[in-house]
Amino acid sequence: MEPFTFASSAELHLPVAVKVNRLEGHEKSLPYSTLLKRPDLRHRGSNLSPHSELYITVQPFADSKPLTVHAQTPHKHFKTGRVWNHWLSLPMAYSTLPSNTQLAITLWDVTGVPSRSGEYAGSHHVPFGGSTIPLFDEEGTLRTGRQKCRVHRHRAADGFSDTTTPWAEQKRRRGRMRASDEEGETVVIDEKASRREAELERLVGLMKKHEMGEIPETKWLDQMVFRQIEKLERQSVKASNRPRQSVQRSSVSAGPEVDGTTANKTGEVPCAEGDPDHIDGSFFLYLEFPRFDHPVVFTDHEYPPPPISTIQPPTTQTAAAVNLKPPPEVQLGPGIHSDNATSDAEGGGGSTIFRVYDPEIGYNDNPAETKHRRLIRGQRNALDRDLKPNPKMRDFLNNVMLKGPTAELSDKEKDEVWRFRHHLTRDKRALTKLVKSVNWNEAAESRQAIALLPKWAEIDVDDALELLGPGVSDPSVRAYAVERLRKADDEELLLYLLQLVQALKFEPQQHSSHGNTNGAGEEAAETEDSSLASFLIARSAANLKLGNFLHWYLMVELDPNAPPPLNTPTEVVEANRFLYSRVSYDFMLALAETTEGQERRNILLRQGELITILAKISGDIRGMKGDRLRKIEALKKMLVDPKNDLLDFKTPLPLPLDPDVKVTGVLPEECNVFKSTLSPFYLTFKTTDGGRYPLIFKTGDDLRQDQLVVQIIALMDRLLRNENLDLKLTPYRILATSTLAGAVQFIPSTPLSSILSSPTKYKNSILTYLRHHNPAPQDNSPSILGVRKDAMDTYVKSVAGYCVITYLLGVGDRHLDNLLLSPDGHFFHIDFGYILGRDPKPLAPLMKLTREMVDGMGGPSTPNGNSESQFPSFRQHALTAYTTLRRSSSLILNLLALMQDARIPGLGVAEGESVAGKVEERFKLGVSEPVAVEFWRQLVEREMGSWGGVVIDKLHGLAQGWRA
Incomplete structure (x- = not known):
């Protein structure tokens, strides 16, 4: 076609x-x-x-x-x-x-x-x-x-x-x-008139093509043709007015009388002569x-199935955030068949089962079950206070407490948690389970649950984050979670700030006055701040670092060029935009009330001007034609241009990417443009302490997903350090300044593809690379395999840490170009465009652990292998990291759950699934720790000998060669 x-x-x-x-x-x-x-x-x-x-x-x-x-x-x-x-x-x-x-x-x-x-x-x-x-x-x-x-x-x-x-x-x-027309007359049609009408139709068709531009225009000739066509049309009309030779059919029978006149079969009244x-x-x-x-x-609008009742799903949550109940199991009796087919031999009796759409399933409880729950919970109010569980019930409740934050509770589990709610106040893990067990539509239950909050044992931060998620709408419960966050220091709060900004969407909006009109005829409406918004504004106004990142997180949410989110009503998008604009405005007001408020506001303004200039330069470089060298020369000219004011800042400026670093200008001679379709450029800033801060700035790419992954890596690094396990991770900084622009900290390093393709300098070996940059000292200091001991330890630990983290987050598209190694032995990953198990290549391994990476540790530990091999140490570090992070899985899963509605394209999941659920599968929370440990051991052995990763690396190398 x-x-x-x-x-x-x-x-x-x-x-x-x-x-x-x-x-x-x-x-x-x-x-x-x-x-x-x-x-x-x-x-x-x-x-x-x-x-x-x-x-x-x-x-x-x-x-x-x-x-x-x-x-x-x-x-x-x-x-x-x-x-x-x-x-x-x-x-x-x-x-x-x-x-x-x-x-x-x-x-x-x-x-x-x-x-x-x-x-x-x-x-x-x-x-x-x-x-x-x-x-x-x-x-x-x-x-x-x-x-x-x-x-x-x-x-x-x-x-x-x-x-x-x-x-x-x-x-x-x-x-x-002779032909019959619609009035029942026999009409004689002239062949000459028919040909004239056909020719007129052809000319009119050509005239339409001329109007559409399909026939070239000739003004003097067109006017003559148009007049001739109008003349032919008038002649055709006059010809149609000539008396027609007709003979009335005899089959026109008399009909009912209308106003004294007999009507024919068509219902029309034959007109008398002279009418x-x-x-x-x-x-x-x-x-x-x-x-x-x-x-x-024509394209029709597809409307959702009409609801039978007034019960509707929450409009501010996505379908994945709504806790839908599975359809009930139906036990079919004798003679009843699920395929609607009946059999007389089986006693069907010719009956048929009809399936009826019910929109209340998944959003509303069974009325009988609701009534039963109300009766059971209402009659035990006085007895539940002193109720103690027996050993069997204690084990049952303990299993409930061990469930992850994404797990749903059955009706029996909810009833038992409610029944022993007074006993569970001493268990900090039980509060989130109680919140899931309460029917918040029942005023009596809600009051009893809220009355227990002051008596509850102090919960952890991960539970507080779960209480700020989309599944909790009661203001008292959310305020209780915020009170727990107040006890966290600024450094810890910074780890969760990205998710807390997203949690503002789930805050219930309370309007103190609505629809008032002042004397000028303007409608004034005051909106009371939610407790979470007030908390974030107060803490960020008192801390430069928190305020810096809160400001940029809000700017990304207010980006006017952000793509519209899928499956989200327009009114919800506009409501969220109004919410973030109000929080940003209140944050500026709170800054103005501090002693250094005006200076802080000027800093944020100057940061915005710097980012705007860099974004414009990046856009110009990306749209420029020519080779890479020409783009580098153009970049240098733009950096030294006085109108951009990038060479020397009059006042040191805290860098948006890292506010602890104050920069005084750029070094144009050290700039560079990377060979990529988006042409990101490398920039070096001068710092106040005489140092240098290199970064990469790019436009046209959404860095929010990479920012999220690096934030989770930084959180995991803190969790491991709290257990005295330093795996030498490199959570470099990433800041998305809009939905299609951002900055990335540059870490001096070399891709593994370059190391393994250097036969002369590094002999295609990671171990040779480490020996080259960290040779064994001459003073008999500790060394391993000819490499300084601290450098080898750094390499082994960092490989172990990133193997565990990339597996848990399901990082895909792993090849030797996005695996980097720094001269001091720090190994790390970059480019997190595919996570949650997605991968553009088939047969991708679950964990990137190549034979070359193992050879850099001295090879696998075998009876006949190298006695200095560090592979056993690698396996032990990886196993310890996996079990440690598994114990803190609730915190990681809750942070990911809060990002469900962040409008990040790479976080989109199928309907009914959740981002946290994808990661929870890899934690193996449904099995005991020994079973999970054995699973991890087998995974390491299997992925180390996997051939899928080797094929992917070869294909990627060939593709890069063709592009070059």
Whole structure:
């Protein structure tokens, strides 16, 4: 098939328009005998002059019902012909039109006396004629261009689905023959007239192509052709007014009497000779519809299934955040078959099971279960206070407490947690389980649960973060979680700040006054800040580092160029934008009230100017044509340009990427442009202590996912250090300044692909690279495999740490170009575009551990292997890291759950799944720790000998060679 380009009518947000051009047609004058019988006809405008004043109304109909009010042409005086050339616009858009929309077009004649028929009695207008034209053709394509509509005399356009005033004439067969028309007459058709009509149709088609630009324009010749076509159209109309040779069919039988006249089978009253409706003649109205660059095809809007009840899912949460219950299990009795087939031999009896859609499933409890729970929980209020669990129940409750934050509780588990709620107040893990067990729609239960909060054992930060998630809406519970966060220091709070900014979306908005109007007539509405927003603003206003990152996190949420999120209502997006703008405004007010407030605000303003300049330079470099060397020269010129003011800052500026570092300017001679489609550039800043701070700035790429992964790595590094396990991780800094721009800290290092492809310098070996930069000291200091001991320890530990972390986060697209090694032995990963188990390449390994990386440790430990091999140490470090992070899995999972609605494209999951659930699978929380340890041992052995990673590295190397 040839390519066909079209537009969707659902995307055409323009008002329906139609241009009324002219009316063509003739009819015989009324004889005096008719005027004597009908004196009122002498006052009708069309009977006094062939160019009398008419006006036209246009109204859309669908399913025989009007869609909106009609539009009407203005008054116009005609001299030589009825020509309007006027556009009419209807108060509705093309995107809202049904597929069966018709335009009912009626021409109205002016009369001096009321109509005799009684339908228009008391009015001074009667229908001159009418025509009904569909807006979409039989193929669902919107009609465009010139249209010729037949006018049915003395009838108003009805707009019905089975209209009696169709716009198109009945096509007659060619040739001189006898044919039957719609009135039941036998008509003799002239072959010459048929050929003339066919030629006129061909010319009109060519005229439409000319208007669409498909035929070249020749002005002097076009005007002559247009006049000739109009002349042919008038001749065609006059020819259609000639008396037709007809013979009335004998089959027209008498019908019911209408106003004293007998009607025929069609329901129409045969007009007597001399009646004005029987005059020979025909009229045609020429219209014009708007033209578009492409055909417009009808597309209907898909609405969700209509709800049976008023119960609706929460609008501020995504489908994955709503805790949907699984469908109930149905036990089919004898003779009942799930495939709706019955069998008499099995006792079916011919019965059939009907499946009925019920929107309440998943959003509402069973009414019987709700009533049962209310009765059970209501009668034990006094007895539950001193209730103690027996050993069996204690084990049951302990298993409930061990469930992860994404696990759902069964009805029995919820009932038991509620029953022993007073006993569980001493267990800090139980509060989140109690919140899941409470029916917050019941006022009595809510009051009892809130009354227990002051008595509860102090919860950990991970539980506080879970209570700030989308599943908790009670303000008292969220305020309790915020009080727990107040005890965290600023450095710890900085680890969770990215997620806490996202948690603002789930805060219940309380309006203190709504709809008040002041004397100036302006509506004033004050919104009370949520406890979480007030907490973040107060802490950030008192700390430069917190305030710096809060400001930039808010700027990303307020980015006007951010792509619209999928499956999120527009009103929710606008509400979130208003929320973050209000928090940003309140943060600036809080800064102004501090002693250094004005200086802090100036710093944020200067940071914004710096980022704007760097983003403009990056955009110019990316859009520049030429090779990499030309782009580097252009970058240097831009950096030294005085209007950019980048060489020397008058006042040291805290760097947005790292506010602890104050920079005084850039070093243009050390800049560079990387070989990539987005052309990110390398920049070196001068610092106040005489040092240098290199970074990479790029536009056109969403760095929020990389920022999230590096933040989780920094959190895991802190968790491991708290257990005295330093795995020498390198959580370099990343800051997204918008949804398509950001800065990345540059760490001097070398990709493994370069090390392993250097036969002369490093002999294609990681161990040789380490020996080259960290040779064994000559003073008999400790060394391993000819490498200084601290460098080898750093390499082994960092490889172990990143193997565990990348496995847990499901980091994909791992190849030797995004595995880096610094001269001091620090190994780390970059480029986290694929996480949560996604990978663009098939058969990708679960963990990147190549044979070359193991050889850098001295090779695998075998009985005949190297006695100095550090591989056993690697396995022990990796196992310890896995078990340590597994014990802190709740904190990691809660942080990921809060990022579910962050509008990050790489975090999108299927409906019913969650981001935290993808990571929870890799923690193996459903099994005991010994089982999880054995699983990890087998995983390391399997991935070390995997051939999938080798194939991927080879293919990636070939692809990079072709690009070069």
